[in-house]
Amino acid sequence: MAKAHDCVGAITQRNTHFLFAPLLLIGGPVVAQSGGTTTPEIVVGQVLDRIEPVTEAGLHGFFQLLGNQPIAFVLLALAMGSLIGKYSLKGISLGSTAGTLLVGVIFSMIAEAAYGITYTIPGILSSFMLLLFMYALGLKVGPQFFSGLRKGGLAFVGIGLIVFVLNWLICYFGAAWAGLAPGYATGLISGSYTITAILGVGQNALASGAYIPPTDMTIEEVGANMAAAYAISYVLSSVGIILLIRYLPRIFGYDAVADAKQAEADFSGGAVHPVPGAPGALTIGFSPYDLRAFEVRHESFVGRTLTKLASDFPQVPILRVVRDDVVLDPAENPIIxxxxxxxxxxNVHDLILEEGELIGPESDNPLARNVPMEVADVHVGSHAISGKTLEELESQGTGGIAVQALFRAGNELPLGPKSDVRFGDVLRLTGPDGALKAAASQLGGHVILPTLKSEVLYLSLAMLVGYLVGIATVHISGIPFALGTSAGCILAGVGVSYFRSRNPEFGGPVHEGARSFLQDFGLNAFVAVLSANVGPKVISALGGDTILWLALIGTAGALIPPLVAFWVGTKVFGLNSIIADGATTGGRNSTPGLNAIIEESGSSIAAVPYPVSYALTTVLALIGGYFSMILS
Structure with a gap:
């Protein structure tokens, strides 16, 4: 017993230093009890031996825990940022993305300043999350992307050029006017543009000898200036651009929601139904067709089989037969x-005015009326069907199937009795499951229904292709030119969605709930990781009046160009405010800003012009960053 007691005491002593911070915040450590029994303190110590232990009490221990467990930091920033983002002041709110960034930066700054804890989270996590976001966004806008290029490609390029030129002029000449040391201008461009790669081309200019520092400065000091300017301007511009892009339409007197709806109508070419593969494509919505149940009384129906009735009365498709409260199997072709x-x-009009007289009195039998309706896209794969009109197809008996929309080469066509169906078209049909399958078989295709199946195969292959295309780099005079992985992945999503909108048999629509979650979680997790790594750099850059100049020039370089570009887009190019906003945030390379205008407008239409100006200004910003360094 003595040895056992000594052992317990030793364990207690060994674990005294490994106290979980939240426990201390509640009431301090629990003192071990005598008698050789297991104490709460020992249990806590044993648990903390199995996770990353903290060695400090109170808030110090709390911030140490977040440093030891990066996943805890990310999840806490996501939770608190999303909560803060929901609150608004006079109609203005941060939104979940800016809220997450703000929370993460504050936490990392407190940890660095108060306790000397530097948070570092591997960049691969943030990069992957950002690429997930871009791919999910591409899935949503894919069917509209190419029509967007045709409608406003030159205007999108013009907006991108305006943003790039003004940003470079403000940052470069602002740093020169303020008398800032070499390196600061390049860092300001990188941070205000939120393109970290600009730091890379600046370092390349130093390493290659294209820029030689003054005799009283070292290459390392110039590099430190770049990093400091980047950190300050990055944080301010990241939060500022999210708010600016979100409220640009409102600032200039536009209604974001109304303009987004108008833009959707404009870019759809007058179509009223989402194309195959687009979110919300397979929703029934309003239909003039309805279900009614009737008790058979008239002799014209009695004694005939279902197939005979379908042939004699094609305008009265029978979906279900109930006899003595039992549903009959239609495959057995029962006699009525x-x-x-x-x-x-x-059609409701026909049901009300005609079918009662044709069949008998209406019935409210629940078995007869409970026939689930579904909507599905069917790819026409039969050459025998090609060339027939919808009127001709309906005359053969539809089994309760109604045509909701007709698509050819991804474009919705006007729908009427004389509309002809061709091989390769996509018909959107509504009706009961069995009838849909029968109609699909007749059309030579198969039913595409909403699905919750895994998208991992498409996602991984498409993102891999997009990523490889994005990293393909061409060096000209030491300057790397690349599309960028973000642009590569959004174009991969566009490609998948565009292809599936024309060939819905390759998976059908991506489930909107899964796609939306991927989009929101990917971006906010990216921002959470980024905030942890940027916070310490902000602390190191504090000191003297330099920080004031960096904050002023960086904020001006981040916010003035989008204001001017948006005005030009709406007033000179005559763009819809949401389309101009999307092109502007692409020109500013602000993915969080794009998400902000999507939230504000309730539509993803702003993402249509985004990749065009984004890809252009990514290349121009890298060139500009290189020359800002060698001209210093």
Whole structure:
């Protein structure tokens, strides 16, 4: 017993230093009890031996825990940032992305300044999350992307050029006017543009000898100036651009929601239904067709089989037969008897005025009326069908199927009795499951229904291709030119969505709930990781009046160009305010800003022009960063 007691005491002593910070905040450590029993303190110590232990009490221990467990930091920043982002002051709110960035930066700054804890989270996590966001966004805008290029490609390029030129002039000449040391101008361009790669081309100019520092400065000091300017301007511009882009339409007197709806109508070419593969494509919505149940009384129906009735009365498709509270199997082609209850689906006008007289009195039998309706896209794969009109197809008996929309080469066509169906078209049909499958078989295709199946195969392959295209780099005079992985992945999503909108048999629509979650979580997790790594750099850059100049010039370089570009886009190019906003945030290379205008407008249409100006200004910003260094 003595040895056992000594052992417990030793364990207690060994674990005294490994106290979980939240426990201390509640009431301090629990003192071990005598008698050789297991104490709460020992249990806490044993648990903390199995996770990363903290060695400090109170808030110090709390921030140490976040440093030891980066995943805890990311999740806490996501939770608190999303919560803060929901609150608004006079109609203005941060949103979840800016809220997450703000929370993360504050936490990392407190940890560095108060406790000397530097948070570092591997950049691969943030990079991957950003690419997930870009791919998910591409999935949503894919069907509209190419029509967007045709409608306003030159205007999008012009907006990108305006943003780039003004940003470079403000940052370069602002740093020169303020008398800032070499390196600061390049860092300001990089941070205000939120393009970290600009630091890389600046370092390349130093390493290659294209820029030689003054005799009283070292290459390392110039590099430190770049990093400090980047950190200060990055944080301020990241938060500022999210708010600016979000409220640009409101600042200039536009209604973001109304303009987004107008832009969606403009870019759809007058179509009223989402194309195959687009989110929300397979929703029934309003239909003039309805279900009604009637009790068979008229002799014209009695004694005939279902197939005979379908041939004799094609305008009255029977979906279900109920006899003595039992649903009959339609595959057995039952003979209709007097008193049976039949469920039909047709135009509401016809059902009200005609079918009651044709069949018998209406019935409220729940078995007869409970026929689930579905909507599905069917790719026409039969050459025998090609060339027939919808009127001709309906005359053959539809089994309760209604045509909701007709698409050819990804474009919606006007719908009417004389609309012809061709091989390769996509028909959007509504009706009961069995009838949909029968119609699909007749059309030579198969039913595409909403699905929750995994998208991992498409996601991984498409993102891999987009990523490899994005990193393909061409060096000209030491300057790397590349599309960029973000642009590569959004174009991969565009490609997948565009292809599937024309060939829905390759997976059908991506489930909107899964796509939306991927988009929101990917971006906010990226921002959370970024905030942890940027916070310490902000602390190191504090000191003297230099920080004031960096904050002023960096903020001006981040916010003035988008204001001017948006005005030019709406007033000179005549763009819809949401389209101009999307092109502006692409020109500013601000993915969080794009998400902000999407949230504000309730539409993803702003993402249509984004890749065009984004890809252009990414290349121009790298060139500009290189020359800002060698001209210093």
């Amino acid at each position: 008897s007097s008193g049976d209850i039949v469920t039909v689906r047709a």
